Amino acid sequence: MTPRSVVIVGAGQGGLQAAISLRQNGFDGSIILVGAEPGLPYQRPPLSKAYLQNGNADALTLRPQSFFASKEVTYLPETTVDRINRKAQEISVSGPEGARRLPYDHLILATGTRNLRPPIEGLDRACDLRCLTDAQILRDRLASPQRIAVIGGGFIGLEFAAVARKLGHEVDIIEAAPRLMARAVSPLMSEYFAALHREWGTRLHLGQPAVGVDEAGVTLADGTRIAANFVLLAAGVCPNAELASDAGLEVENGVKVNASLLTSDPAISALGDCASFPDVRTGQHVRLESVQAATDHARLIAARIAKVDTAEYAALPWFWSDQNDRKLQIAGFAGPDATEEAVSEGIVARFDAHGLAAVETVNSAGVHMKARRLLAGGKPVSLADLKEAVAA
Ligand SMILES: Cc1cc2nc3c(=O)[nH]c(=O)nc-3n(C[C@H](O)[C@H](O)[C@H](O)COP(=O)(O)OP(=O)(O)OC[C@H]3O[C@@H](n4cnc5c(N)ncnc54)[C@H](O)[C@@H]3O)c2cc1C
Structure with a gap:
């Protein structure tokens, strides 16, 4: 039976795409999109790139307000899903309209990730870069000369560092692994980008984790002191999977789904950064942090719910990173x-x-x-x- 009501938890890139694709596939039941953040759903990639320089928040918006009225999608911003009751097929939410319950025939988990917080003393002094509010704070800081330490030499840390250097700030990058972007690229490509960042004037500290942050900067495990008046934490993320695990769903490096992107409960799907899904080439479960995965997952789930297509997930992953x-x-x-x-x-x-x-x-x-x-x-x-x- 085709579900008559779909509730989507998380109004980011994948959650919004699920709502868009459901209507594109002719789904005419009710759609409720619940998101913890304020404002309209927006794209994150420019937050560590163009937005830091141009400050154009409107350019990030994925769909205007009129989309929600014209497509009859109920959007609940600043609303957090606190609990899933699988037996009653309803979720508990809290937001501007108070606490209430919303029933669902099908639930889509699109809760994304949050910053990993390694055990570093004084880490609350560091800034994050996950959401628009974080990026607004960073942009304000970049308006005056800074001596910056970036903890984490992955895509986001390097993109931020490239912009900061371009704007003339002093930048040090601290990476616990012996090479940059080690989880994502080959040693050759790590070397290529390490040489570029050095050429652009950034100091790289590889193979030593940060162990402390204080008003004067960052301390590394070997005792090295890196002077900084401003520290960015970009040391990876972890999936927001607690809603799923509390509801008894299988969780393993994210919400575990099968090749149809269904969780261990056939009334609940999961997508994007929070989902661990079988890679069609290797058969191994993987969790990817990319716009491609979030949007392709969303399209597949929507087609399945609307009974337009029941193909298993086989999209090729692809990624990009702009550095200078x-x-x-x-x-x-x-x-x-x-x-x-x-x-x-x-x-x-x-x-x-x-x-x-x-x-x-x-x-x-x-x-x-x-x-x-x-x-x-x-x-x-x-x-x-x-x-x-x-x-x-
Ligand atoms: C700075 C930055 C730069 C990036 N650059 C790139 C790039 O260049 N290329 C690329 O492919 N990807 C990039 N990404 C990653 C990309 O943005 C993500 O892969 C993508 O947004 C994932 O979509 P998603 O829907 O899974 O999660 P998200 O877009 O993160 O959305 C999840 C949403 O769920 C909400 N939420 C969580 N829990 C709840 C709850 N209980 N109740 C209600 N709402 C909840 C969160 O507040 C969030 O708004 C970047 C990310 C960042 C932060």
């Missing part, structure tokens, strides 16, 4: 054991037991798109296949 004038793009997804092969300047291929797993490019949108097509073909791809496609 370099656009890093990654087609596919490689695990930590993948090997690497330099294809040419700024192009690295990564392989695992199943063949080509991912292709990393810098300022090469054409090659990135070719790699996406190759990887999406569903057949194992060799280095020779890739080189041929790149040369074509």
Whole structure:
């Protein structure tokens, strides 16, 4: 039976996309989108990039207010879902209209992530960069000269550091791992970006975790002191999965879903940053933090609910990161054991037991798109296949 009421928890990139796609697929039941944040749903990627420089918050909005009236989507901002009662098929929410319960036929969990908080003394002195309010605070700080320490050399820390350097601030990056973006890219690409950031004037401190933050800066595990009057915490995230675990759903590095993106309860789906789903290439459960995964998950769930398509999830993952004038793009997804092969300047291929797993490019949108097509073909791809496609 097609559900008559869908409630979506989390009004970020994936939650909003689910509402959009449900209506695009002809779903005519009720849709309630519940989001803890104020204002209209917005995109996060520019928060560590263009927004820091232009301050244009309106440009982040994903859909205008009129969308919700015209598509009959009830949007409840500043409203938090506190509990799921699976037996009664209802959620408890609290917000401007007080505490109340909302029934659902189908529930979609799109709760995203929050910043990881490593055990660092004095960490409450550090700023976060997850939401628009955080970015507004950072933008204000960047208006006057700063000596900045960034804890975390992943995408967000590096993007922020690149903007801060461009604006003339002193920047140190502290990364506990021995290389930058270690979870996401090959050692070759880490090296490439480390050289760039050094060239742009940023000091890198690799292989030493931060252990303390105070008014004078950051202390590393080996006792090194990094002077800073402003510290950004960008040391990774953890999934907002407590609602699911409290409701007895299976949780393992996120809300665990099957290839149809259903949780262990067939009346509840999960998507995006909070969901751990089976990777079609390897069969292993993965959790990705990307706009692509959030929106493709949402489209699949909406098509299933509207009974338009019941295909299993097989979309190719892809990512991007803008650092100064370099656009890093990654087609596919490689695990930590993948090997690497330099294809040419700024192009690295990564392989695992199943063949080509991912292709990393810098300022090469054409090659990135070719790699996406190759990887999406569903057949194992060799280095020779890739080189041929790149040369074509
Ligand atoms: C600074 C920054 C830069 C980024 N840059 C890129 C990039 O360049 N490329 C890329 O692909 N991705 C990027 N990302 C990641 C991308 O934004 C996320 O992958 C994407 O937003 C995930 O969508 P989502 O719907 O899963 O979660 P989110 O968009 O994070 O939305 C989750 C929402 O759920 C709400 N919520 C949580 N719990 C509850 C509850 N109990 N009740 C009500 N609401 C709740 C949260 O408040 C939040 O608004 C970036 C992220 C950040 C923070």
